[in-house]
Each structure stands twice: as structure tokens, then as C-alpha cells.
Amino acid sequence: MTKTTKGTQPTLATLSKMEKDNVFFYLLNGEWSKHCLDIIIVLLTIELIFLVCIGTSSTGKVCKEHSPCNGTEIYTYQSCSSEDANQAFHAAAASQVMWAKTPLWKRAEYLKQAAIILRSHQDEIANSLMNEIAKNRKNAISEVVRTADLIEYVAEEGMRLSGKLMYPDSFPGQKRNQLCLIHRVPLGVVLCIPPFNYPVNLCASKVAPALMMGNSVVIKTPSHGVISCLYLAAAFHLAGIPRGVVNVLTGKGSEIGDYLVTHPLVNAISLTGGTHTGLSVSKKAGMIPLQMELGGKDAAIVVCDADLQQSISSIASGAFSYNGQRCTAVKIVYVVKQVADALVDGLKEQVEKLSVGSPQDNADITPVVHHSSADYIEKLVQDAIQKGAKQVTPFKRKDNLIWPTILDHVDKNMRVAWEEPFGPLLPIVRVDSEVQAIEMVNKSPMGLQASIFSRNMENAMFLADFLKTGTIHLNGQPARGPDHFPFQGWKDSGIGSQGVLYSLEAMSKIKSIVIHFAKETYTCN
Numbered sequence: 001m002t003k004t005t006k007g008t009q010p011t012l013a014t015l016s017k018m019e020k021d022n023v024f025f026y027l028l029n030g031e032w033s034k035h036c037l038d039i040i041i042v043l044l045t046i047e048l049i050f051l052v053c054i055g056t057s058s059t060g061k062v063c064k065e066h067s068p069c070n071g072t073e074i075y076t077y078q079s080c081s082s083e084d085a086n087q088a089f090h091a092a093a094a095s096q097v098m099w100a101k102t103p104l105w106k107r108a109e110y111l112k113q114a115a116i117i118l119r120s121h122q123d124e125i126a127n128s129l130m131n132e133i134a135k136n137r138k139n140a141i142s143e144v145v146r147t148a149d150l151i152e153y154v155a156e157e158g159m160r161l162s163g164k165l166m167y168p169d170s171f172p173g174q175k176r177n178q179l180c181l182i183h184r185v186p187l188g189v190v191l192c193i194p195p196f197n198y199p200v201n202l203c204a205s206k207v208a209p210a211l212m213m214g215n216s217v218v219i220k221t222p223s224h225g226v227i228s229c230l231y232l233a234a235a236f237h238l239a240g241i242p243r244g245v246v247n248v249l250t251g252k253g254s255e256i257g258d259y260l261v262t263h264p265l266v267n268a269i270s271l272t273g274g275t276h277t278g279l280s281v282s283k284k285a286g287m288i289p290l291q292m293e294l295g296g297k298d299a300a301i302v303v304c305d306a307d308l309q310q311s312i313s314s315i316a317s318g319a320f321s322y323n324g325q326r327c328t329a330v331k332i333v334y335v336v337k338q339v340a341d342a343l344v345d346g347l348k349e350q351v352e353k354l355s356v357g358s359p360q361d362n363a364d365i366t367p368v369v370h371h372s373s374a375d376y377i378e379k380l381v382q383d384a385i386q387k388g389a390k391q392v393t394p395f396k397r398k399d400n401l402i403w404p405t406i407l408d409h410v411d412k413n414m415r416v417a418w419e420e421p422f423g424p425l426l427p428i429v430r431v432d433s434e435v436q437a438i439e440m441v442n443k444s445p446m447g448l449q450a451s452i453f454s455r456n457m458e459n460a461m462f463l464a465d466f467l468k469t470g471t472i473h474l475n476g477q478p479a480r481g482p483d484h485f486p487f488q489g490w491k492d493s494g495i496g497s498q499g500v501l502y503s504l505e506a507m508s509k510i511k512s513i514v515i516h517f518a519k520e521t522y523t524c525n
């Protein structure tokens, strides 16, 4: 057990050191864990003493995280038990009452401080993202900076989100003899479950709005990106957020997930992950608010009058950034036959320029996160080729590293036309008309985003009206950002909207107080 001396200000470097020593466990910012606390950091700030406990699970069981690049074991983290989860939820519930009474400006200050800490430690956190999920350096840094920007924006926007007043006399037959005061109040304890692909950003996009609206949180880290996610939690702790408000549990979702999502102290769940996970969680969770951002099969529709150069660069970037491991990656192209050859040739040329290698070398294409993900992608390719698809760029694989693959002449009988590869694989379907493309997109059970490429904005708008997806981009690639735009999946792609304002609203509920007057009260000028 080690302690920092009173008055010193530990930084994330402390975590970095532990990371190097391969001794990462879990943060339980609640009651003292009675079993073997390994490291205790006492943080002294002007107002309060905060305790960040890093301990071992009550079961003593650990999980191992392996490098996507070479398969070696990189971290050991605790497999949290139901007992650990109980402690975290009780700590969250107890602290939430006090946190909700913290003035809004002060909550905003804490968030802004966390953003400063993240920015000043962007290199360490980016290293962790490179190690854990093979994100290249440029994208890793950008994830951290974007997260700091997001947290600050949440703090700003949250300051402006206040309640409102309503009078009854706008409803037929009513008089102005009541006053309805509409308040936004916290939900309570929010369970935040981010995915592996943005373990910092997609955790912060849940935690920051939840905190700003007066909720406490329990974070369940993804199984890849555990350490990066812990860095984010540590930034909130180091910003001075009181003990118990931010809690983190590590462990496998498949083992501890059911216990967490059905826990009686959970008042809301915000989850980003695969559709299968989201559907299963939503069936178990019961009658609490759910915010779910799930899988996508985002299509790019290219019609006859499209600007082909623009379509090619948007589709190539949309399909292959971070190896296609993005919910909003372009996961299928529907191109009308008249321009199909030109589009395919252009994509081939562009994609052949992508560098393939390691995240440290800042390669465009890096290993996918897991061996099983690579196996899955390979099976999709084999199935398509067997059924007649043509390889525009050849499928090539070395362990988890998959070279960017384009398949042409894909049809509806191939699995890749419907499933989400979550890898550097782009299927192209040649269609007779734009109407056929719309029909195919709408047949997908997923409805996250889509793109339409056309010079005729009126026609593009007309087509967009028919598409059953949460967002449609005209002449641009699908994207979750900028982070203040609303972001929502339709159908099996999610429940509710994210985006700064929408998430702040989702992390609160409305409480009305109605004052009844004996007389009508019309305010005079």
C-alpha cells in the first residue's frame, strides 16, 4: 500500500506508472474496499479530500487484455464481482443526493477541469489507445482532444438548460389560474457502458452529461480499452469530483453485465455497443430510461449525377478510417450501374494508397481489435467470393491485420450485404436505380446513418425523405460528429438521441409543480 504525502498533487503520470508496471485494477470511488487495497492516492484539494481506491476484486479473479498487434498480454485487470458492483452502486446512490445539490456552475467547473487534465495528458492516453485498441497515433490524439472539447461543451450547454413555465390558457377552455413550473431533475445513478472503439470519447459522452445534470455514474469499462477508459475516470477524479460520484468497474460484460443492468440501484443505462448486446440489455433492464447507440450498416448511395471525385474520397475515408471499426463507417455502397465502373476504379486507386501497419507508425490501416473479429471478417469475404463477388483489392491477412478490401458485384444473397463487418471491408452493390438502393437500405434491420451523393439537392432531399435511418448525409460521409449534432439510431441501431443537448435532456427527467390560484392572474404591462 502506498500513499502520496498530504498536499502533493498526483497526476495521471501515477496511473501511467502503474500501467507500465502492469498493475491496473479498478477504481472504486465509493466505500473503502475491505479486501487488499493495493494503492491509495489521497488527493488534497482546497475544499475536500478525495479518495481514489484502486483495489482488487473480492473474487481475486483477473482478466487479461492482449495486444491487437502481436497478441501479447499487455494488461491484467480485475474481474469485478457482484459484491464489488454493490459497493459501487451504493456509493453512487449515496453521493448522488449531495452531488445534485452542488450548484450548476460548480459542476461545470469540475467538468472543465477534467477537460484540462485530459488535454494535458493526451500523449499518455493516446499511447494507451494505441496499445489497447491499435488506434493510430493521429486518431488516438484526436479522440482525447475531441473528448476534452466535448466535456467543455457539455459544461457550457448544461449551464443554459433550465426549466420553463407554462400557463394553462393556451389550451381550449382554460383560464390563466394555474402556473406550471417545469424542472429538469437528475435520474439518479446512471450505468454507463462504452464500447471498445472509443473507450475515452464514448465514455465521456455519457458521463459528462450525466454528471452535469446531477447524476452519479457507474462506468463498466469495455474489455478492450480498459486502461484508456480508466484514464478518463481518473481525469474526473483528479478534477476534484467528490468521492462516490464517479465509479468504475472492470470485467467482462458477458460475465457481470446481467447483474449490472438489472441492479435495483440503477436508474438509467446509457450503452454503446453491438446491436445484439443492446437488444439483450434492453429486454432485461426493466422500466428505466435507456439510451442506446448500437450497430450500423451505413450505406453510401451514389446516383448518376454524383460528383464522383467527392463520392470516392468520402467513401474511402468513411469506410476505412480506423479500419472501419466505427459505428458510422460506410459499410456498404449502392451505386447505379451507369457510374459503377468509374466509382469502383476511383475507390481502388484511393484505397491502394492507404498504408498498412502498426499504430505507432501512424499507419492508416492497423490490426483489428481481436483475432475473432479478423476471423469473422474473413468468413464474410469467403462467403461473398463463393457466391460471386469480385475482389477489387485482394483480401490479405496477417494475424489481426487485414489489408483494406473492396468487394464488387455483391448481392443480397451474401452475408456481407446485411452484416456489420466492423473491419476494413467495403462491399459494393450495383443497382438499376436509386429506388432499388433505397429499398435495400430500408430492408436492413439497422438504421443508423446513410449518405446520398448527388449534385441535384432537390432529388437528394426527396430520396432522403424515404430513408429509414436516424441521420442522412447529403454529399458527405456518415459521422457521429460534430458532437453537438443529434445522433440517433433507428430500428435496431438504438434508442434515444445523443449529441450534447440531447444527452443532457436524456440524463434528466421532468418534474412539474403546478400552483393553483383562486383568481386568474394575467400579468399587466
Ligand SMILES: NC(=O)c1ccc[n+]([C@@H]2O[C@H](COP(=O)([O-])OP(=O)(O)OC[C@H]3O[C@@H](n4cnc5c(N)ncnc54)[C@H](O)[C@@H]3O)[C@@H](O)[C@H]2O)c1
Residues within 6 Å of the ligand: 193, 194, 195, 196, 197, 202, 220, 221, 222, 223, 252, 253, 254, 256, 257, 258, 261, 271, 272, 273, 274, 275, 277, 278, 280, 281, 293, 294, 295, 296, 326, 327, 328, 420, 422, 448, 489, 493, 494
Ligand atoms: N451507434 C453508435 O453510436 C456506436 C458507436 C460505437 C460503436 N458502436 C457499435 O459497437 C459495436 C462494437 O463495440 P463492442 O465490440 O465493444 O460492442 P459490444 O456490444 O461487444 O460491447 C459493448 C459494451 O457492452 C458491454 N457488454 C457486453 N455484453 C454485455 C451484457 N450482457 N450486459 C452489459 N454489458 C455488456 C461490453 O463489455 C462493452 O463495454 C459495433 O456493433 C458498433 O457498431 C455503435
